[in-house]
Amino acid sequence: MASNPALFQSPTLTEALDLLAAIPGARPLSGGASLVAMMNAGLVEPAALVSLTRIPELRGIRVTADGGVIIGAATRHNEIAADPRLCGTAAVLPHAAAQIAGMAVRNMGTIGGAIAHADPGLDFPPALAAAGAVVELASAAARRRVPIREFFVDWYATVLTPGEIVIAVHLPKPKPGVGLYLKHARVSGDFAIVSVAVSLARDGEAHVAVGGCGPVPLASAEADGIVSSDLSASALAHAGDLLTALANPVDDVRATADYRRLLIPRMLARALNDCMAASRSVA
């Protein structure tokens, strides 16, 4: 049986990054919601664990001078679900966070851990794609920023390199409008079979993304362009077809690939119609 790896509780970001650079096979630990389960199942055997949860720089949500929002990587799902500053078009994020698993997982899991884990059924990836997020990464050597639509590269794979971690998610200034996350799952709190994230600004700008239908969230500038200029039934159907063409779903215990493909245009149309109805009710 594998022995327990050494656990380092880093008080500063610099120390955590130095440890990850110095110990081959060391992994960052956030809430442990997924990593500890994978270790218990024998799927991963880290040489050491470097906990990120006590690093003040990685905690909490801040609004910048230009109105943008920075969410620290170690911010818990429940904090995101309850933050009133994530409003208007950015409301897609708390709406998605509130639908993740149950209360225990939402109190443990972090946004940085979730996107680094990159399970295709997760709720944050499509929500962040619709919100126009940019991910900030750091290693002992450098920092860089990557648009969320380029962050996920394959099944459980991201652009993160060894020793590099997610330190924050940056959102543009929320616009007046609506953000909505529609999740279809077997039961409340299960991973998504298909999910659709929408941000619809009052000025007409719209961004859409689909989860659960391939290794990375489905999103395209062309689909965004269509729903930004025309919200008729035929335009929504066209955007739905474009996103379905990008899908690469699998058959699994939750649903077949064909069923997932069938849901994409239907759920997209429903999500955008719900957004339009919500816009009318707040106007």
Ligand SMILES: Cc1cc2nc3c(=O)[nH]c(=O)nc-3n(C[C@H](O)[C@H](O)[C@H](O)COP(=O)(O)OP(=O)(O)OC[C@H]3O[C@@H](n4cnc5c(N)ncnc54)[C@H](O)[C@@H]3O)c2cc1C
């Ligand atoms: C029972 C259960 C049900 C769930 N249901 C859902 C659901 O319905 N929807 C949903 O979206 N999610 C769901 N999740 C996943 C949940 O959202 C977790 O928060 C998420 O997987 C990450 O957990 P964590 O933040 O604790 O990261 P950890 O478990 O600590 O880490 C996960 C992975 O990311 C790495 N990592 C952690 N932090 C960072 C970082 N800052 N930078 C780089 N790498 C990092 C770790 O090394 C590890 O490989 C569920 C999890 C469980 C256990």
